[in-house]
Amino acid sequence: MRILHTLHWVQFAGTEKVCVDLCNEFSNENEIFLLSSKEIKSYINDKINLIEIDFEKNRYNPIFLYTIAKIIKNVNPDIIHVHNTKELEIMHNAKIFLDNNVPIVGTRHNPVIKKKFALADLGVAVSDETRLYTNAKKNITILNGIPVKEAVDFEKIDKFKIIAVGRLAPVKGFDNLIKALSLVNFDYELTILGEGEQKEELEKLIKELNLEEKVFLKGFVGNVHDYIYNSDLQVISSIEEGLSLALIEAIFYSKVLLASDIANHKEMLGDKLVFDNTVEDLSKKIKSIYENYSDYEKEFKKLKDRKDEFSIEKMASNYMDAYKSLLKV
Structure with missing residues (x-):
């Protein structure tokens, strides 16, 4: 599957980590494209196609939206997955320049209502409480997961x-x-x-x-x-x-x-x-x-x-099922 993720980079925190971990896991068996800042490059693996973009530009600027539409057309994704409401609005508005209607999945990372989130074809909440604030056309819950690493012992201190x-x-x-x-x-x-x-x-x-x-x-x-x-x-x-x-x-x-x-x-x-x-x-x-x-x-x-229940493999599997439900695969 060809999946286009979008991420408005601020700093490497929770939302950024979820996006990066998901992209890295999906890239093992799918073609992954990521629209984001060059600052994210050191966190993603070489299989991911990074397309550098500055999402600080006006989301209603027709020239910028046309540029985004050209990127979407060139990538030709099966699914667009956004992690911020601003990019959701941009991806939706860019469709006026496109012939095909690519489904948009939006992840709601925080329990805060965002009216524009209603533009998503599928809203994914990271918890049942967050789902109460997730107002897409259809809404589900997928728990976050992380890739597990081997931990190293530090020198012991008596505190x-x-x-x-x-x-x-x-x-x-x-x-x-x-x-x-x-x-x-x-x-x-x-x-x-x-x-x-x-x-x-x-x-x-x-x-x-x-x-x-x-x-x-x-x-x-x-x-x-x-x-x-x-x-x-x-x-x-x-x-x-x-x-x-x-x-x-x-x-x-x-x-x-x-x-x-x-x-x-x-x-x-x-x-x-x-x-x-x-x-x-x-x-x-x-x-x-x-x-x-x-x-x-x-x-x-x-x-x-x-x-x-909280592994990156479980999380990615749940997202793939969600993608396929939109595509009716």
Whole structure:
């Protein structure tokens, strides 16, 4: 199958990773084209046909739309798969210059309503909660999956190691996590992996709370799984998510995961591994995990035993079935 993916590059975060992993997996047996920025080149394999495009241009500019239409005509895809609503609108509007009507699949990565998402022939939500905000002509749920890698052991340190992963943005709740840890009385080390616009604000907070020797903003790393694997606890403190890739990475690599009470976290993890979205409750839960570690390990193992449901192979198979349903193959 010839599949054209589109991705508006901002930085390598959750949406970008889902698109890249899916393209890389599909390229083993399909012809994959990706419309995106040249910045994504280092993340995709050599089988993928990258077509560099700047999606910052006006989505209503007829010259730009004609350029997109020419690309679509040259690629001649069976399916167009978009990962951002802006590109969905562009792909739809470009059809005025085309004779054939290529089906458009759109993935809804976050539980936020976007009216223009109704232009998609098929909307794919990454969780059942996100599906409530997915308003395409037809809507289904496909859980995210990740490619599994072998993890490497780090040098051991005599501290309780906590990890958090994500874009440094208010929506990720890292400020609440830092504040919560300022209230505990055991020896720990928190490492936050990611880049983003909230970096200076978080650095200031760390300094104000005198946590410079305990909390570290590591930035972007290429081996996130190694850091997760070598931690005692992974925390997802987000105040909004679709289906967090950090949660799926935890299923494969973490010993214990604690997550905020959003999305389908409680449904997946159970009450014990979810905290009320307050600094105080987060602090209490972390303290409880530290003091009763083996109990929480056993609780999290219930989800880890289902890890095959969250593989990249399972995800790609579900998407292929969705594509074929549109093509009636």
